Amino acid sequence: MKARILVVDDDEALAEMIGIVLRNDGFEPFFCADGAQALAAFRSSKPDLVLLDLMLPGVDGIEVCRQIRAESDVPIVMLTAKSDTSDVVRGLESGADDYVPKPFKPAELVARVRARLRPGDQKAPETLTIADVSIDVAGHAVHRAGKKISLTPLEFDLLVALARKPWQVFTRELLLEQVWGYRHAADTRLVNVHVQRLRSKIEQDPEAPEVVLTVRGVGYRAGQ
Amino acid sequence: MTKLEEHKPQLGGGSRAALPAAGSEPTDGPADSPTPRLARLPMILGRIKGSLRRSGVLLLRWVLRPAGHWLDRRRRGVRRRWRTSLQFRTVLVTLLIAFIALVGVGAYLSSQIANGLFQERLQQAKQESSRGISQVQESFDNAQLSDVPAASTYVRDTLKLLEVGGTDDTRRYLMVLVPGQNNSLFVATVSSGGITPAIIPDELRSAVQGHSGQYWQSMSLSAGSNEEHPALAVGSNVNLLGTHYELYLIYDLNNAQATLNYIQSVLWLGGGILLLLIGGIALYVTRNVVLPISQAAAVAEKLASGQLQERMVVRGEDEVARLASSFNRMANSLQEQINQLAALSHMQQSFVSDVSHELRTPLTTVRMAAEVLFDARDSFDPVNKRSAELLYHQVERFQALLADLLEISRFDAGAAVLDAEPGDIYAVIHNVMEGAQPLAERCGSVLNLAAATDIYGSVVDMDPRRIDRILRNLVVNALEHGDGKPVEIFVASDADTIAVAVRDHGIGMSAGEVTRAFDRFWRADPARARTTGGSGLGLAIATEDTRLHGGLLEAWGKPGAGSCFRLTLPRRSGAAHGPSPVGLPPGGDDDASGNLHLTGEPAPAAEFEAKVTGTDPLSGRAVL
Numbered sequence: 001m002k003a004r005i006l007v008v009d010d011d012e013a014l015a016e017m018i019g020i021v022l023r024n025d026g027f028e029p030f031f032c033a034d035g036a037q038a039l040a041a042f043r044s045s046k047p048d049l050v051l052l053d054l055m056l057p058g059v060d061g062i063e064v065c066r067q068i069r070a071e072s073d074v075p076i077v078m079l080t081a082k083s084d085t086s087d088v089v090r091g092l093e094s095g096a097d098d099y100v101p102k103p104f105k106p107a108e109l110v111a112r113v114r115a116r117l118r119p120g121d122q123k124a125p126e127t128l129t130i131a132d133v134s135i136d137v138a139g140h141a142v143h144r145a146g147k148k149i150s151l152t153p154l155e156f157d158l159l160v161a162l163a164r165k166p167w168q169v170f171t172r173e174l175l176l177e178q179v180w181g182y183r184h185a186a187d188t189r190l191v192n193v194h195v196q197r198l199r200s201k202i203e204q205d206p207e208a209p210e211v212v213l214t215v216r217g218v219g220y221r222a223g224q
Numbered sequence: 225m226t227k228l229e230e231h232k233p234q235l236g237g238g239s240r241a242a243l244p245a246a247g248s249e250p251t252d253g254p255a256d257s258p259t260p261r262l263a264r265l266p267m268i269l270g271r272i273k274g275s276l277r278r279s280g281v282l283l284l285r286w287v288l289r290p291a292g293h294w295l296d297r298r299r300r301g302v303r304r305r306w307r308t309s310l311q312f313r314t315v316l317v318t319l320l321i322a323f324i325a326l327v328g329v330g331a332y333l334s335s336q337i338a339n340g341l342f343q344e345r346l347q348q349a350k351q352e353s354s355r356g357i358s359q360v361q362e363s364f365d366n367a368q369l370s371d372v373p374a375a376s377t378y379v380r381d382t383l384k385l386l387e388v389g390g391t392d393d394t395r396r397y398l399m400v401l402v403p404g405q406n407n408s409l410f411v412a413t414v415s416s417g418g419i420t421p422a423i424i425p426d427e428l429r430s431a432v433q434g435h436s437g438q439y440w441q442s443m444s445l446s447a448g449s450n451e452e453h454p455a456l457a458v459g460s461n462v463n464l465l466g467t468h469y470e471l472y473l474i475y476d477l478n479n480a481q482a483t484l485n486y487i488q489s490v491l492w493l494g495g496g497i498l499l500l501l502i503g504g505i506a507l508y509v510t511r512n513v514v515l516p517i518s519q520a521a522a523v524a525e526k527l528a529s530g531q532l533q534e535r536m537v538v539r540g541e542d543e544v545a546r547l548a549s550s551f552n553r554m555a556n557s558l559q560e561q562i563n564q565l566a567a568l569s570h571m572q573q574s575f576v577s578d579v580s581h582e583l584r585t586p587l588t589t590v591r592m593a594a595e596v597l598f599d600a601r602d603s604f605d606p607v608n609k610r611s612a613e614l615l616y617h618q619v620e621r622f623q624a625l626l627a628d629l630l631e632i633s634r635f636d637a638g639a640a641v642l643d644a645e646p647g648d649i650y651a652v653i654h655n656v657m658e659g660a661q662p663l664a665e666r667c668g669s670v671l672n673l674a675a676a677t678d679i680y681g682s683v684v685d686m687d688p689r690r691i692d693r694i695l696r697n698l699v700v701n702a703l704e705h706g707d708g709k710p711v712e713i714f715v716a717s718d719a720d721t722i723a724v725a726v727r728d729h730g731i732g733m734s735a736g737e738v739t740r741a742f743d744r745f746w747r748a749d750p751a752r753a754r755t756t757g758g759s760g761l762g763l764a765i766a767t768e769d770t771r772l773h774g775g776l777l778e779a780w781g782k783p784g785a786g787s788c789f790r791l792t793l794p795r796r797s798g799a800a801h802g803p804s805p806v807g808l809p810p811g812g813d814d815d816a817s818g819n820l821h822l823t824g825e826p827a828p829a830a831e832f833e834a835k836v837t838g839t840d841p842l843s844g845r846a847v848l
Binding site: 011013014017018020021024055081102103104105106107173187188216217 | 580581584585586587588589591592593595596623645646647648651683688689
């Protein structure tokens with residue numbers, strides 16, 4: 001079955017071009033040119049992944065991202081023309097899993113889309129714990145002190161990667177490779193922002209993390 | 225207060241002006257003579273000198289003697305205040321000057337008053353004495369005596385009259401036989417008030433014994449157990465029945481001394497109060513002047529630290545108010561200018577950002593389309609196929625150029641921010657080497673890494689994206705200009721600094737080329753084909769990236785021997801970097817073989833160096 005991809009971009013030429021590329025690679029694209037209608041298009045098309053331009057007329061990409069994230073865990077990849085740190089970080093903080101800076105190569109775009117659509121491995125029943133957080137890997141569920149915590153698939157993968165090897169310190173590059181699936185270092189800010197987001201959900205006090213610890217100068221590791 | 229004993233007794237110089245003997249004096253009894261007043265003279269002047277000397281010594285001792293550790297600690301604080309507080313300095317100097325002036329005036333007044341008092345008393349004493357003595361002499365002349373007891377009684381009765389002569393101060397007398405006379409009828413020493421011949425100064429006695437006339441001298445008179453009063457002795461020679469006697473009248477000057485003491489204490493008290501008053505006035509005046517100044521300083525400091533809305537308070541219309549209002553005007557115009565500049569910079573930043581966005585979206589479309597065509601080129605006829613290839617490559621080049629342009633305008637707009645965190649420099653270098661491997665193979669070059677192992681480690685505060693960009697640029701440049709010869713990367717560090725040098729052995733650079741290497745759009749050799757299609761902005765961006773890190777990027781070149789670029793970074797972001805631990809070039813300039821040298825020598829004179837940031841003298845101490 002073809003994966004369905006919703007492309008939210010106000011530039012019709014670019015959207016059409018992206019459509020051509022995606023169709024070439026065996027995806028089924030849907031289009032929406034207006035931020036205000038993006039949520040409706042999302043509901044009607046039920047995509048497996050959303051490609052979202054950060055700058056949209058009406059409701060901007062960040063707001064659209066928030067709306068979609070509020071009702072779905074579907075992977076969101078942002079298309080950004082501004083590579084300024086603040087824009088990228090704002091986009092990621094609003095719930096996007098990844099971003100592709102313009103101008104991008106078609107191959108790059110497809111690689112990112114595939115990485116996010118990676119079918120989850122058939123996971124064996126497995127329960128991991130970090131601090132007071134327990135992770136049911138097969139059931140894709142996280143509990144802290146008996147309360148369920150809702151994580152996006154990416155955040156879940158990040159947590160599982162750390163929890164599987166609590167003795168190992170993960171560099172940002174290693175996490176990019178294991179969690180995002182990028183062989184060559186992309187932007188390590190991706191990791192920083194997602195760790196922040198993960199902490200804000202699972203830590204008692206995100207300022208003093210106990211589950212995902214920072215190892216200064218190296219990267220991150222799971223708490224005890 | 226001063227005491228009279230300290231003063232040298234002075235023999236009255238006026239002895240020559242002694243009053244004529246008895247005859248010319250009125251013959252009224254001593255009781256009728258004018259009330260004897262005090263008389264004192266130069267002793268008072270001396271007394272003041274003494275008192276000054278003593279208080280001076282006291283003051284010096286008080287100032288100089290370190291009164292324990294407390295004073296030592298205090299002294300430092302006072303010295304600091306002297307340096308930093310205009311008010312403190314002004315008040316202190318005012319007090320010092322006022323003190324000196326008051327002491328001077330006080331001393332002068334005191335001496336004048338003392339002198340006046342003394343002279344008055346002296347004149348009186350002399351007059352009274354001569355009157356009294358002439359009465360006594362007259363009475364002696366009329367005496368008809370035949371035996372000693374009668375003479376003694378007569379003398380005592382006569383002299384009694386002298387005792388009651390004074391009203392102010394008790395006048396005492398002493399009559400003693402001038403020694404060396406052979407006379408059977410003489411009267412023994414007669415005195416009043418416990419006066420003995422011993423207390424009369426010898427100088428005065430010999431003067432009275434030898435000459436007729438009146439002499440005087442100041443002396444001290446013991447009164448009571450250990451009290452001594454200033455006194456004045458006036459002496460004359462009297463004759464009784466052909467026998468000469470010395471007759472002294474002694475005036476106790478204690479009343480005058482008391483008056484003087486009182487006047488002096490009033491003077492000192494008044495001086496002290498005046499000093500306090502002057503100090504207070506100085507404090508008030510300097511406060512009024514200094515307060516606005518220190519206020520202005522505080523406001524200026526706030527302005528300098530960026531609080532541009534800070535203003536001084538304007539009160540009244542005086543000079544201080546003028547200072548405040550002109551200061552505020554200056555602050556206004558400063559704020560206006562700075563805001564204008566900030567607005568301009570902001571405008572430029574948003575312009576860059578907007579252009580970036582507006583250009584990138586169509587470029588993305590073009591690029592994707594070009595790539596689709598490029599991928600399908602094999603199905604085109606040769607003309608279309610070549611066109612598709614050209615389109616693809618030129619779009620790629622266009623994109624690189626645009627990216628570099630946007631990057632450099634971001635630097636120019638001041639929008640570039642350093643995102644530094646501690647990281648391993650080798651991780652970046654390996655990454656760069658891995659990325660440059662395909663190009664190295666195409667150029668036929670070998671990339672070597674020469675790393676000095678040292679105890680300081682390779683972690684440095686850096687923005688990995690920027691350091692990666694700098695090193696990638698240097699390595700790519702070296703490979704492109706390396707003529708297929710090996711390219712070396714040298715790394716070394718010390719406690720504060722890490723340096724990476726990239727050395728090629730290609731065509732090298734001349735002096736002019738070295739100085740222009742960091743210019744925008746400058747190319748080492750315009751005749752060379754632009755094979756890799758660099759934008760010509762690479763080194764300019766690398767320079768800006770280095771500057772952002774507080775580092776130093778330098779170039780060295782020698783035609784035919786290759787070139788070398790060296791990046792020197794401080795280990796801690798924000799700290800200063802030390803001398804570069806890698807030589808420029810590392811290992812000298814003549815090793816065309818590409819062998820790695822482990823010792824560096826200073827670069828020979830025929831080489832050319834250029835620095836783009838800072839003026840760090842190149843050290844010859846390469847550690848590789």
